[in-house]
Amino acid sequence: MTDDYIKHKYDPILPQKDEWPVVKLSKSRKEFVKSVAEASKKRILGLTGGNVAVLKEELETTLYREKLRIKQNPWAVDPDDDYEFWNNVKGSLLQLSADISTPKIEKKKKYIAILDEITMRYAEEIASNFKHTHYKFTRSIITSGFARLLNAARVKGIKRLFSNQYSLQDKIQTIGETEQLRDLASKGTIIMVPTHFSNLDSILIGWIISVLGLPPFIYGAGLNLFNIDIFAYFMNSLGAYKVDRRKKNLPYLETLKTYSSEAIQFGVHSLFFPGGTRSRSGKIESKLKLGLLSTAIEAQRANYQKGINDISGKVFIVPVTINYHFVLEAPSLIKEYLSITGQERYYAESDEFSTSYKISKFLFKFFTKGSDISVSVGKAMDVLGHYVDKDGNSMDKNGRTIETRDYFISNGEVNLDTQREEEYTNRLGNRIVEEFHIINRVFSSHLVAFTAFQMIKKQNKKLDLFNLLRLPEEDIVLDYEEFKQEVQRVLDQIFELKANNKIHVAPHLRRGIDEIISHGLDNVGMYHAKRPLVKNSEGNIITEDMSLLYFYHNRLDGYDLEKLF
Amino acid sequence: MTLKNSSEEKTVGVVGLGSFGTAIARMLAEKNPVVAYARRADLVDEINQNHSIDGQPVSENIIATQDPEMLCKSCEILFFMVPSSAFQEVVRAFSPYLYPYHIIIHGTKGLCLNLPNGKSLSDMKVISRENILTMSEVILKETVVVRVGCLAGPNLAKELSKGQPAATVVASKYNEVIHQGQNLLRSDKFQVYGNSDIIGVELSGVLKNIIAIASGALAGLGLGENAKGLLISRGMVELIYLGNALGGSLKSFVGLAGIGDLVTTCNSTLSRNYTVGYRLAQGESLETIQNTMSEVAEGINTVRLMKTFVEGTGMRAPITENLYKVLFEDLLIEDALQYLMKYPFSVDVDFL
Numbered sequence: 001m002t003d004d005y006i007k008h009k010y011d012p013i014l015p016q017k018d019e020w021p022v023v024k025l026s027k028s029r030k031e032f033v034k035s036v037a038e039a040s041k042k043r044i045l046g047l048t049g050g051n052v053a054v055l056k057e058e059l060e061t062t063l064y065r066e067k068l069r070i071k072q073n074p075w076a077v078d079p080d081d082d083y084e085f086w087n088n089v090k091g092s093l094l095q096l097s098a099d100i101s102t103p104k105i106e107k108k109k110k111y112i113a114i115l116d117e118i119t120m121r122y123a124e125e126i127a128s129n130f131k132h133t134h135y136k137f138t139r140s141i142i143t144s145g146f147a148r149l150l151n152a153a154r155v156k157g158i159k160r161l162f163s164n165q166y167s168l169q170d171k172i173q174t175i176g177e178t179e180q181l182r183d184l185a186s187k188g189t190i191i192m193v194p195t196h197f198s199n200l201d202s203i204l205i206g207w208i209i210s211v212l213g214l215p216p217f218i219y220g221a222g223l224n225l226f227n228i229d230i231f232a233y234f235m236n237s238l239g240a241y242k243v244d245r246r247k248k249n250l251p252y253l254e255t256l257k258t259y260s261s262e263a264i265q266f267g268v269h270s271l272f273f274p275g276g277t278r279s280r281s282g283k284i285e286s287k288l289k290l291g292l293l294s295t296a297i298e299a300q301r302a303n304y305q306k307g308i309n310d311i312s313g314k315v316f317i318v319p320v321t322i323n324y325h326f327v328l329e330a331p332s333l334i335k336e337y338l339s340i341t342g343q344e345r346y347y348a349e350s351d352e353f354s355t356s357y358k359i360s361k362f363l364f365k366f367f368t369k370g371s372d373i374s375v376s377v378g379k380a381m382d383v384l385g386h387y388v389d390k391d392g393n394s395m396d397k398n399g400r401t402i403e404t405r406d407y408f409i410s411n412g413e414v415n416l417d418t419q420r421e422e423e424y425t426n427r428l429g430n431r432i433v434e435e436f437h438i439i440n441r442v443f444s445s446h447l448v449a450f451t452a453f454q455m456i457k458k459q460n461k462k463l464d465l466f467n468l469l470r471l472p473e474e475d476i477v478l479d480y481e482e483f484k485q486e487v488q489r490v491l492d493q494i495f496e497l498k499a500n501n502k503i504h505v506a507p508h509l510r511r512g513i514d515e516i517i518s519h520g521l522d523n524v525g526m527y528h529a530k531r532p533l534v535k536n537s538e539g540n541i542i543t544e545d546m547s548l549l550y551f552y553h554n555r556l557d558g559y560d561l562e563k564l565f
Numbered sequence: 566m567t568l569k570n571s572s573e574e575k576t577v578g579v580v581g582l583g584s585f586g587t588a589i590a591r592m593l594a595e596k597n598p599v600v601a602y603a604r605r606a607d608l609v610d611e612i613n614q615n616h617s618i619d620g621q622p623v624s625e626n627i628i629a630t631q632d633p634e635m636l637c638k639s640c641e642i643l644f645f646m647v648p649s650s651a652f653q654e655v656v657r658a659f660s661p662y663l664y665p666y667h668i669i670i671h672g673t674k675g676l677c678l679n680l681p682n683g684k685s686l687s688d689m690k691v692i693s694r695e696n697i698l699t700m701s702e703v704i705l706k707e708t709v710v711v712r713v714g715c716l717a718g719p720n721l722a723k724e725l726s727k728g729q730p731a732a733t734v735v736a737s738k739y740n741e742v743i744h745q746g747q748n749l750l751r752s753d754k755f756q757v758y759g760n761s762d763i764i765g766v767e768l769s770g771v772l773k774n775i776i777a778i779a780s781g782a783l784a785g786l787g788l789g790e791n792a793k794g795l796l797i798s799r800g801m802v803e804l805i806y807l808g809n810a811l812g813g814s815l816k817s818f819v820g821l822a823g824i825g826d827l828v829t830t831c832n833s834t835l836s837r838n839y840t841v842g843y844r845l846a847q848g849e850s851l852e853t854i855q856n857t858m859s860e861v862a863e864g865i866n867t868v869r870l871m872k873t874f875v876e877g878t879g880m881r882a883p884i885t886e887n888l889y890k891v892l893f894e895d896l897l898i899e900d901a902l903q904y905l906m907k908y909p910f911s912v913d914v915d916f917l
Binding site for chain 1: 575641660661664665666708709711712738739740741
């Protein structure tokens with residue numbers, strides 16, 4: 001992967017929207033939902049081993065939890081007939097268990113019929129409502145709206161309202177394997193897995209996908225976001241399907257996984273945030289949520305079982321990292337992280353927080369001032385984590401072409417082995433984490449934050465993390481010359497890592513050391529009320545907020561750089 | 566892939582025909598055709614022409630080859646039974662012919678070093694976990710095969726060859742590998758258990774060799790059964806601590822591959838590692854012992870490696886450390902024993 005920014009206008013890989021997999025999917029939405037419901041029904045029956053008693057228990061548990069949810073945690077987005085539907089399920093279940101005259105086989109059929117209704121309902125609820133006109137509208141709002149804002153702030157005079165001098169691409173730089181991504185997206189199915197630090201990520205990634213000329217990707221979005229009409233509109237138009245975190249019952253989770261798996265098999269590109277939620281600590285995700293990831297492996301195997309052995313049935317995993325100088329939510333994220341890990345050792349100090357105001361202030365500052373964002377697109381991999389060449393062939397470490405299909409073969413045939421696929425999912429998860437660390441780009445701000453935090457830690461060896469974070473900020477002063485030396489040491493190590501292809505660096509890290517430091521200090525968490533690092537009047541380095549410093553420092557966790565101290 | 570649809574009659578590969586490799590090849594040949602890889606050309610001829618290995622008759626089900634490609638093409642399941650010192654090299658020779666559909670089960674109770682290019686163990690002040698590879702990790706690193714398993718347990722080759730009853734553990738993250746191993750090996754005289762903690766099982770087999778050397782030394786000094794009981798139980802504690810530090814789970818160490826194998830090797834003159842200790846105590850030098858043994862005693866290399874590892878972590882492993890001094894620094898066994906008797910072990914069991 002090169003370090004150079006790619007500023008380039010890409011033609012869409014599929015100019016006709018009718019060719020977009022996501023459009024095809026929405027056109028056959030009805031049949032698709034049906035097939036998802038049918039497939040998940042089969043899965044659940046498989047999981048219950050065809051045992052009526054187990055199935056009955058699953059259904060009863062589901063009913064119980066759903067009734068509890070309706071009572072205790074109703075949302076605006078819930079359908080009006082929610083109560084009625086589950087009441088009917090209750091009725092049918094009661095009737096069936098009281099009935100002793102019906103023969104067993106008949107009874108089993110009736111239980112399956114109830115399950116059928118439930119999976120159908122869930123599949124319908126989860127399915128996305130992609131509409132091309134809405135997509136076009138949303139996309140134009142994002143690009144032109146942001147571009148207007150950008151130009152309004154930078155270009156002087158009356159022209160500013162119409163100027164196109166600056167585009168979003170000056171602000172958000174894309175680097176990495178974009179050509180490969182475009183190539184493979186036109187031949188196979190892509191699953192993009194980005195790191196997740198900020199709520200801005202999904203919009204950002206959606207925009208990047210469209211800039212790269214790719215057809216829209218579908219992704220799972222929390223159902224809570226659909227509570228608000230305007231969000232629901234945007235989400236739907238971006239191809240989001242709905243994930244309801246309140247529903248933890250087996251039929252729902254299986255339907256959700258089936259939906260994802262079937263969509264991949266349909267050839268629709270997907271986006272998973274494999275960390276599950278935003279990284280609370282500021283570290284690059286190291287533990288991934290494997291539920292959705294497993295559907296990629298499942299879909300790949302299913303394609304092979306269907307006999308689709310060429311690239312059209314191949315699933316490609318593309319890791320992406322998003323690199324920020326500044327994460328808007330950092331203060332609340334790190335607070336949450338510390339209170340979870342520290343428990344009673346951490347007391348959060350109260351802090352007034354007005355989100356909507358902060359967001360608009362941030363957006364304005366973001367477009368009017370510096371702070372660049374870069375997005376690194378990693379090399380595509382097959383579902384076992386092997387790199388693929390430009391034609392999508394998997395390669396081993398020595399560049400020999402191998403067949404991904406062979407990994408699913410036992411006794412000469414592709415077969416289903418859920419335990420094997422679980423292990424493959426773990427493997428893929430580990431590979432993604434590895435790739436995240438490789439394609440991650442170091443910014444000056446990460447460098448200064450990391451060095452400063454480690455220096456403070458070293459000066460207070462005896463304190464544990466929580467006591468360290470509680471040190472009064474006014475007592476912490478780092479001598480500039482010393483700081484400079486340490487930054488240089490860390491930087492040297494980073495360049496050594498880079499020489500071994502274990503990390504990437506932003507071009508601004510090739511400047512002189514003083515310039516790098518001042519660039520880093522200017523940018524690290526630049527819009528927070530309390531800055532993680534600043535220079536005081538004597539030219540030494542001080543912090544205004546240790547927790548935030550810790551957050552930005554964590555970005556370089558996982559490279560063993562702390563061993564330098 | 567020959568015979569791909571008859572699961573009953575599939576050909577199995579055995580790589581390496583040392584005493585354990587031969588014993589496993591014999592057992593596999595009771596049920597399935599076996600293709601065995603041997604480095605010695607005369608042994609290959611002997612098997613193919615006379616159906617014998619070093620004069621001992623073997624089943625006609627076994628054919629031998631020196632060609633990795635031929636073996637990989639005819640088998641989906643391969644048993645690697647090569648000493649750790651040659652393991653990496655043999656795996657690399659096979660690697661170009663191995664495909665993702667292959668399954669590999671190995672039976673090597675040793676460790677490999679994974680150092681930066683051009684470095685050797687003596688260049689390294691400390692080594693960490695990443696510098697140590699178990700055999701399954703070597704396979705994963707060098708090949709595209711991911712369905713990997715290992716064999717471990719009290720399996721003295723001589724007893725197996727005689728057909729005496731025994732049991733083994735097949736460990737793998739993949740249930741299918743365990744099932745395949747069980748199907749291929751299980752017989753009236755051989756029980757096969759499964760375990761998903763492959764690292765723990767591999768380490769059990771590796772680390773117990775250290776204690777086996779020490780046990781042989783005690784026997785060589787004629788120190789009696791009380792001393793042996795002491796050694797085995799304290800050795801067990803050390804094994805568990807080292808094993809945990811390398812990523813194995815406690816459960817595996819108290820299983821067949823851990824305690825089971827430890828008890829067997831610490832009591833048997835058939836064990837190579839035990840023999841090393843015994844002969845040391847009789848006053849022979851390590852060099853003479855190594856030069857006169859026909860096969861590798863893995864424990865010697867393991868002691869060297871683990872001692873360096875222990876120093877890097879700041880842990881204490883008194884048996885390993887003292888055995889190192891005996892083997893490589895001319896400490897007298899009697900002095901090492903004195904040291905151990907004075908060592909302040911205070912708690913009996915603190916790992917459960």
